[in-house]
Amino acid sequence: MDPNAGKKGMINKYGREQLIKKLEAETFKRKTVSFYKYVILANPQDMRDTLYREWQELDCNGRIYVAREGINAQMNVPEHNWEAFVEKVYSHPELKDVPFKIAVEDDGKSFLKLTVKVREKIVADGLNENDWDVTNVGRHLNAEEWNEALDNEGTVVVDIRNHYESEIGHFENALLPEAETFRDELPEVLNLLKGKEDKKVLLYCTGGIRCEKTSAYLKHHGFQDVNQLHGGIIDYARQIKTKELPNRFRGKNFVFDDRLGEGISEEVVSHCHQCGKPCDKHVNCANKECNLLFIQCDECAEKHEGTCTPKCQEIIHLPEEEQKKLRQGKKQKKIFHSHKKVNLKGEE
Known part of the structure; x- marks a missing residue:
């Protein structure tokens, strides 16, 4: 059973469309921040519940993992609540003075809702x-x-x-x-x-x-x-x-939120997976049955209607009920990998 389930007021119940409308209606800015700390937490579930309550009161959004070994957080915080947020975080002895990393490119829409989950580890590594x-x-x-x-x-x-x-x-x-x-x-x-x-x-x-x-x-x-x-x-x-230092990073930094990337340099080092033009924009296939993460330029997005293959393009034009039936019991594709010989111009 999900340890995070069944707690009134402790889980976001709004749908994606509702959350997007809520975010777009906001008149304030949000600050995207990430932080982590390896520290032994005596009771991860209690810490999870406490953090959820505190951050919900401050109208924070994000994806946070709590485990016995520590915390891993990516979130956005209303700018007018930033000082209160920092004070709340540092009030926990386990998180005192944890360093925050502030996003470089930020439209305030990095996360739509607040999700705090208890995990076995804050990063799955398979190690003993x-x-x-x-x-x-x-x-x-x-x-x-x-x-x-x-x-x-x-x-x-x-x-x-x-x-x-x-x-x-x-x-x-x-x-x-x-x-x-x-x-x-x-x-x-x-x-x-x-x-x-x-x-x-x-x-x-x-x-x-x-x-x-x-x-x-x-x-x-x-x-x-x-x-x-x-x-x-x-x-x-x-x-x-x-500090006005030389930039030795080439291209864009992938981030695990709705932005999917932030520019570090102006150089584009990757290519559209469909036409091969220089491109660094990740998208998920518009066919929900597929949902493949891949790189797609604007021209291909228009031509293929946001899908990764002709088959997926056909599926998005089916009635929604038929699409739901196709999705039932099927494992979604996850990530495009050229080394696995996935052909986005035709069929796999």
């Missing part, structure tokens, strides 16, 4: 942490130190994100794993770095949370000089802007 020290993490580098380290001869840079994230943006000369999940990525990264245990390793991800686990994982496997970008790409973008 009883076998190694998860607190033995790498050295944290700020943006200036990171840029300097990138120029060191023999340095190995690794993108600790999924392939669809790094496809639209990454640091120069980084190793880009082809994994679709963090669970799959860890062994792939270990394999990519085989024989490089004596090298200076630089790790980066969206906000830093995946690098925490990966750096400890690599040190456990014999890597000595492990470093990670403090605050991830999100805070790197803030630092280079405020």
Whole structure:
């Protein structure tokens, strides 16, 4: 049974269309923020319920995971409630002084509702942490130190994100794993770095949370000089802007909210999965039965009506009841991956 269910007032019950209308009618701005902390929570369910109540009162939206090992949050907060939000977060001893990463590009519509869930882990990694020290993490580098380290001869840079994230943006000369999940990525990264245990390793991800686990994982496997970008790409973008530092990131940063990305540089490093033109815009297939995440340019979006294949384009013109029947009991496609030979110009 869902531990978050059955609690009056503790779950958002509005539909997507209602939520969109509510957000569009707002006369104030929202600030998109992410934060995480690895800290032992004695009772994750109680913490979940408390945070939900506090953030609901402040009209916050977001997707938050709470586990015994800590918290992982991506949310937006009304600007007029920002100080109250920070005060509430810091009032919990477990979250005192947790660093916030503020979004670079923000239209205030990153999340439509507030969802706080209890999970086994705040990031699914498939690891048994009883076998190694998860607190033995790498050295944290700020943006200036990171840029300097990138120029060191023999340095190995690794993108600790999924392939669809790094496809639209990454640091120069980084190793880009082809994994679709963090669970799959860890062994792939270990394999990519085989024989490089004596090298200076630089790790980066969206906000830093995946690098925490990966750096400890690599040190456990014999890597000595492990470093990670403090605050991830999100805070790197803030630092280079405020400190007027050179930008070594190419393209867009994928984010896990309705924006699906924020520009870090003006360069477009990816291509439309249907026509091959330069494009960095992720969309979900308009056919709800499919819902495939893929890159689609505006021209192809118009031509294919937001769908990924001719078959999906046919389906969206069927009566809604027929579409619902097609969706029943079927597993949705998740993410486009060129290495799996999915042909978006025809059929799989």
